[in-house]
Amino acid sequence: MNDKKENTCDQCRYFRAADALTGNCHRFPPSFAGDSSPRETHHWRFPMVSSHAWCGEFLPVWQDQISSIGATI
Structure with missing residues (x-):
């Protein structure tokens, strides 16, 4: 099993989800x-x-972003 977190758009601080598969x-x-x-x-x-x-511009999501995302779900 690979525990490494993927550096994909949905894990990036610049990504804003539009739906389950896409975003801006x-x-x-x-x-x-x-x-x-x-x-x-x-x-x-x-x-x-x-x-x-x-x-190549990936930056991980900030911890406060993760908290606010969890609060809105």
Whole structure:
């Protein structure tokens, strides 16, 4: 059994869950989305990522974040 905690997005302090499988990465400011069509609604958005994805910017969740997440569940 592997006790090592995974460095995946759902374990990162920059991740904000949208549902059980995806969320938004708040590592950098939102980027402009919706530029492909003049009729499309334009928004500033944080990138949508899989909760099990990973990147080189990973930082573990702070302990106070873990406490507040547990309190909201």
